[in-house]
Amino acid sequence: xxxxxxxxxxxxxxxxxxxxxxxxxxxxxxxxxxxxxxxxxxxxxxxxxxxxxxxxxxxxxxxxxxxxxxxxxxxxxxxxxxxxxxxxxxxxxxxxxxxxxxxxxxxxxxxxxxxxxxxxxxxxxxxxxxxxxxxxxxxxxxxxxxxxxxxxxxxxxxxxxxxxxxxxxxxxxxxxxxxxxxxxxxxxxxxxxxxxxxxxxxxxxxxxxxxxxxxxxxxxxxxxxxxxxxxxxxxxxxxxxxxxxxxxxxxxxxxxxxxxxxxxxxxxxxxxxxxxxxxxxxxxxxxxxxxxxxxxxxxxxxxxxxxxxxxxxxxxxxxxxxxxxxxxxxxxxxxxxxxxxxxxxxxxxxxxxxxxx
Amino acid sequence: xxxxxxxxxxxxxxxxxxxxxxxxxxxxxxxxxxxxxxxxxxxxxxxxxxxxxxxxxxxxxxxxxxxxxxxxxxxxxxxxxxxxxxxxxxxxxxxxxxxxxxxxxxxxxxxxxxxxxxxxxxxxxxxxxxxxxxxxxxxxxxxxxxxxxxxxxxxxxxxxxxxxxxxxxxxxxxxxxxxxxxxxxxxxxxxxxxxxxxxxxxxxxxxxxxxxxxxxxxxxxxxxxxxxxxxxxxxxxxxxxxxxxxxxxxxxxxxxxxxxxxxxxxxxxxxxxxxxxxxxxxxxxxxxxxxxxxxxxxxxxxxxxxxxxxxxxxxxxxxxxxxxxxxxxxxxxxxxxxxxxxxxxxxxxxxxxxxxxxxxxxxxxxxxxxxxxxxxxxxxxxxxxxxxxxxxxxxxxxxxxxxxxxxxxxxxxxxxxxxxxxxxxxxxxxxxxxxxxxxxxx
Numbered sequence: 001x002x003x004x005x006x007x008x009x010x011x012x013x014x015x016x017x018x019x020x021x022x023x024x025x026x027x028x029x030x031x032x033x034x035x036x037x038x039x040x041x042x043x044x045x046x047x048x049x050x051x052x053x054x055x056x057x058x059x060x061x062x063x064x065x066x067x068x069x070x071x072x073x074x075x076x077x078x079x080x081x082x083x084x085x086x087x088x089x090x091x092x093x094x095x096x097x098x099x100x101x102x103x104x105x106x107x108x109x110x111x112x113x114x115x116x117x118x119x120x121x122x123x124x125x126x127x128x129x130x131x132x133x134x135x136x137x138x139x140x141x142x143x144x145x146x147x148x149x150x151x152x153x154x155x156x157x158x159x160x161x162x163x164x165x166x167x168x169x170x171x172x173x174x175x176x177x178x179x180x181x182x183x184x185x186x187x188x189x190x191x192x193x194x195x196x197x198x199x200x201x202x203x204x205x206x207x208x209x210x211x212x213x214x215x216x217x218x219x220x221x222x223x224x225x226x227x228x229x230x231x232x233x234x235x236x237x238x239x240x241x242x243x244x245x246x247x248x249x250x251x252x253x254x255x256x257x258x259x260x261x262x263x264x265x266x267x268x269x270x271x272x273x274x275x276x277x278x279x280x281x282x283x284x285x286x287x288x289x290x291x292x293x294x295x296x297x298x299x300x301x302x303x304x305x306x307x308x309x310x311x312x313x314x315x316x317x318x319x320x321x322x323x324x325x326x327x328x329x330x331x332x333x334x335x336x337x338x339x340x341x342x343x344x345x346x347x348x349x350x351x352x353x354x355x356x357x
Numbered sequence: 358x359x360x361x362x363x364x365x366x367x368x369x370x371x372x373x374x375x376x377x378x379x380x381x382x383x384x385x386x387x388x389x390x391x392x393x394x395x396x397x398x399x400x401x402x403x404x405x406x407x408x409x410x411x412x413x414x415x416x417x418x419x420x421x422x423x424x425x426x427x428x429x430x431x432x433x434x435x436x437x438x439x440x441x442x443x444x445x446x447x448x449x450x451x452x453x454x455x456x457x458x459x460x461x462x463x464x465x466x467x468x469x470x471x472x473x474x475x476x477x478x479x480x481x482x483x484x485x486x487x488x489x490x491x492x493x494x495x496x497x498x499x500x501x502x503x504x505x506x507x508x509x510x511x512x513x514x515x516x517x518x519x520x521x522x523x524x525x526x527x528x529x530x531x532x533x534x535x536x537x538x539x540x541x542x543x544x545x546x547x548x549x550x551x552x553x554x555x556x557x558x559x560x561x562x563x564x565x566x567x568x569x570x571x572x573x574x575x576x577x578x579x580x581x582x583x584x585x586x587x588x589x590x591x592x593x594x595x596x597x598x599x600x601x602x603x604x605x606x607x608x609x610x611x612x613x614x615x616x617x618x619x620x621x622x623x624x625x626x627x628x629x630x631x632x633x634x635x636x637x638x639x640x641x642x643x644x645x646x647x648x649x650x651x652x653x654x655x656x657x658x659x660x661x662x663x664x665x666x667x668x669x670x671x672x673x674x675x676x677x678x679x680x681x682x683x684x685x686x687x688x689x690x691x692x693x694x695x696x697x698x699x700x701x702x703x704x705x706x707x708x709x710x711x712x713x714x715x716x717x718x719x720x721x722x723x724x725x726x727x728x729x730x731x732x733x734x735x736x737x738x739x740x741x742x743x744x745x746x747x748x749x750x751x752x753x754x755x756x757x758x759x760x761x762x763x764x765x766x767x768x769x770x771x772x773x774x775x776x777x778x779x780x781x782x783x784x785x786x787x788x789x790x791x792x793x794x795x796x797x798x799x
Contacts, residue, residue, distance in 0.1 A: 049469055052424060056457070056465045062431055063454035070446020077435025077442075078757035084436055085429075085768045089775055092425040096782065099421040103786050143759065155439070157759035316447040316523070323527045324451055331458040338466040345470060345477055 001321040002311045005068040006296075008328065009061060014287050016057035017128070018193075018280045023047035023054060024128075025194015027094065027121020028187065030114065033213065039204045040114055041102075042351050046201045047117075047194075048098040049350060053342065055091070067324055071154055072298055072314035079139060079156040080131070083174045087127050094120035122187060129186025133179030134158070136290050137167050137235065138300030141309070145171075153306040154314070167235055172302065178235065181228045188221045189286065192263065193279040200272045201350050211266050214275065218263045221282075225260065236300075239293050249292045256285025364765040365437045365756045368772060370738075372429055374731055375776045379423035381730050384498055384544060385551025386416050387491035389582065394484045408574055409487075410475075411795035412555070417472055418786045422779060424465070429772070431457070437765060441745050441755030447523045448514055449504045452530060456500035463493030498547075499540050506535040508746050509737065510605050522746070535605065538597035539737075545590040546733060549693060550726040552583030556700075557723035558791055560716040568794040573710060576719075580704060584697040591690050596652070602740065603653050606747060608667040609740035612676045613683035614649060615639050616663040623647035624661035627684075632677045637664070674742045682735035689729040696722060 026047040034040045066073045077084060097117035101110055139158055143150035151157075161173035169176070195210040195217075232239055243249050259281030266275055294300065299309040307313070315321065390412050397405035431453065434442045442450075470478065471486040478486070513529030514522045524530075556579035562572030603610045615627040617637050626648040630639035650659040664672060673679050700719065703709045710716075741747055745755045 049473065052421075052465045053469060055424070055428070056462050059428060059431060059461050060454070060457040063450070063457035066431075066434065066442065066446050067450030067454040070450055071443050073435045073446060073450075074439035074443035074757075077432065078437070078439035078760050081436050081757070081760045081764055082768070084432060085771070088429045088432055089771060091428060092775060092779070095421060095425045096779065099418070100782060100786065103418070104789065151759050155759050157761075316450065320447045320451065320524045323524070324454065327455060328458065331455070331462075334459070335462055335466075338462060342466060342470065345474055 001318060001325070002068075002315045003296075004325065005064075005315070005321055006298075006311045009064050009068060010288065010291055012057055012061040012064065014284050016054070016061055017287060018283050019054035019057060020051065021125075021190045021283050022193045022197035022276075023051045024121045024125045025190040025192065026197060027118050027194070028125060028191040029194045029198060029210065029213075031118025031122060033206055033209065034114075034204075036205065037110075039206055040110075042202045042204050043198055044098060044101055044114065044117065046198055046350055048101070049346070051095065051098055055095075064324075064328070068316055068321060069298070069311065069314045070316060072309055075141075075154050075156065075309060075314070076299060079158055080134070080174065081157065082160055083127060083131070083158075087124065090120040090124045090127070094124065125187045125190040126183040129183035130175060130179040132186065132287070132290060133182030134174060135299060136182075136232065136239075136294065137172065137176075137178060138302045138308070140171055140303055141299070141301040142303070142306035144303040144305050147305065149306060154309060167231075170302075178228075178231055181224060181231070185221065185224050185228060188217050188224070189279070189282055192217050192221070193276070193283065196272075196275040196279045200276050203349055203351050211275075214263065214266050218260070218266070222260060242293055242295055252285055252288040252292050254285070255281050256289055259283075259285060360762040361760070361765065362753050362756055364762050364769050365760075366752070368437060368765060368769040369433060371769065372426065372433065372772055372776070373734075375780070376423070376426040376430055377731060377734060378727055379419050379426065380494070380498070381547040381550045381727070382419050382554065383416065383423050384494045384547040385549070386412060386419065386554070387487070387494050388548065389551055389555060389578070390416060391484075391487050391491045392578070392582075394487050398480060398484055404570065404574065407795045408571060411571070411790075413472060414790045415554075415787055417468075418783065418790070420464075420468060422783055426776070426779070437757055437760060438745075438755050439757035439759075441750070444520055444750065444755070445522045445746060447521060448530070449507060451524065451527065452500050452504040452507070456497055456504075460493045460495075460497035460500060463496065464490050465493075467493070495544065498544060499536075502540045502543060503530055503533070503536055505737065506533045506539055509539075509741055510535040510601075511746050511749060516749070522749075535601055538594060538601055542590060542594035542598050542733075545586045545594055546726070546730050548582060548586035549590055550730060552579045552586060553693075553719075553723050553726045555579040556583060557720050560720035561791065562794070563710055564713065564716050564720065568796060571795045576709065577704070580697060580700050580709075583693070584701050587690065587693040587697050591694065595687075595690070600653060603661070606740060607662055608664070608671045609673055609679065611662060611664045611667070612673050612679050613736055613740060614661075615642075615680050615684075616649075616661065618665050619660065619663035621660065623650035623656070623658045624653075624663075625649060626652065629684075632680050634676065670743070673739055675739050679736060679739040682732040682739060686729050686732040686736060689725050689732075693722075693726065693729070 023046075026043060030040065030043045030047075034043050062073075093116055097113040097120065101113040101117070104110075139156050141156050142153045143156050159173045161175045162169050162171050165176045166172070167176045167178035192214050195214050198204060199207045199210055243253070259278040262278040263275065263282070269275055296310045296312060297308045298311055298314070301308045316324075390409050393405045393409035393412065396402070397409060434453070467486040467489040471483065471490055474486065475483045507530060510533060511522075512533050513524060513526035515525050516522055555575040559572045559575030559577075559579055562568040563576065599610075602613070614624075615630060615632060616624060617632075617639065623646065625644040625646045627639060627642060627644045630642035630644070633640045647657055650656055650661060653659070653661065664676070696718065700709060700715060703712055703715060743752055744750060745752045
């Protein structure tokens, strides 16, 4: 039952990053490439129409994580206290930027909220990447100092950074040079993803330019990916063990690399959907590969005294998980119906949609 | 430790108070919008459609505020109340996750379609999306109340050796005797808020002599819904809740009613007075003998235990706060009924739109239902103290063990700053929408 719930929540979070990932990316592209008011409006709209129904995946995923793995939820949310609250503030700022931009027809008002939307999207992408970096790197569970735990073995608290900024420090912070690299990867991945979404959903005048941007970003992404993988293997030599023991898990890295390499041919694609599917594959493959490499651990311990958090030592009871499985199936069927309904109405380009007036 | 719990509690209290300004309007307003849309489908009178679309603009701004201030609530269970989440996540995780999956999905999926999709979908589908938004927001209320009801009156659980609460009867989360009275009371109260909002807009339009047709429509509709809901919020739903508190949390009942000493024979009802915690009595008391016993137990002489019957440990920690919250809520609720009856009477005498003092009063009445709603929640939450899970888990044992007071004060200050900005933006934008009125061309 724990494995089943792990898979359900992983799928929901992967969907969240694919969906909200494009609207973070739209924000990043908006910040750097949208110059004309017409483009700014339509690009903001391509995120503004959808962010709310994308963010429900975060709320639903968070709620299910709370229900299925309460100890993990408690440990991680209190341990990453400051970065999580910063993420909350950014989510608030980004959302009001998108929603309030067109409420008042005054140029300074629009410019301000455009920047708020762009900057908070960029920082959110960075923070989500850093979060993933922290999960694969691990934390000092139990707050061990000189061989003694400060807290109960499954609690910890991470400062934003440690003066060495090193992932190999005994007391690593949230931000170190390894997690920053993962953060940058997330920014680039979401930037590419957002650009693909803009090309797919709008007729903005910068669509051709964006294809070139995607190509360049993709080169940078490949370099950073190779670099970060090398470091990862150096920090965590056991990272490949799961793949060697269970070769079928290689499907996840294959998804990732298909997306990564495929995106190099962006200028040749006939359908605008291809690019979007490939960048979705990068996100999906990246998240699932990281999770598969850790499984069944969900938060590694960097010390030898306290054991890592796994899906087994943090889960709810069997009765709770089974009961929730019944209603979650029912709920997900409803969600699929909503999504189909939405897609039917919102298919195609969105340039002519009324928005915010 | 002392200031750790202080800042954790202040942060939750502040963020939930600010958050709850918006959902109460979301829930009530969605019903009114569905009503106007339904009137339009039935009568094909453009006025009703315009009214629905106008309220929808306010709704959209309000909904955004509700979402962005709501996400921090879910996160804070983990960030600031980690021990509580660890110990009870097995149970309240169920209802909170259902809220995310069933109601929030429903609302958010259809809201954008309702706001932007009228031309694409046709009128019937447009009505349906509005109805689904309403359904989602009420389901959300039900599931949040189910969570709170479990904390007020825990059911369907067992406690393991390691102190964890685990679920053993899922159905009992919903058949909890605390739930339905609290839910209905809460929904009626949110309908009072929304009715008073459209009444206030209506009074403003009539007094300022613009959009008079809509002013009259909003005023009349608002009074019909406002009169009904302000009665229902007091009786039977408020009455049920008071009886539940008397039955399940007698110490909180004594504190909220301000009964320091147990009286022999029936208990009096306190109308006015200030709790004097040093001398354990009410200063400047005005009360009516025996009425509390009659209201609570329909008996002239039934004894009701006062605070002297309980140990320090059983009594709520903030007795004056609880007492004032309760009396402000009840006092305002009574004034709402009076105001609505007066308005209905003048309407019947055909003087509603001419009698300016009443219109002014109705226009300025709009903040008070918000206050009544919030103080009502304070009654529930302060009444539950010193527990998180009534009688079983102390609040002090629920906080995050690793988050220091310096960190929680930092984020509390950040939330205060950010939410002041949000509040100003909300007032600015809603003010602008009201000023432009329902007839504004795009």
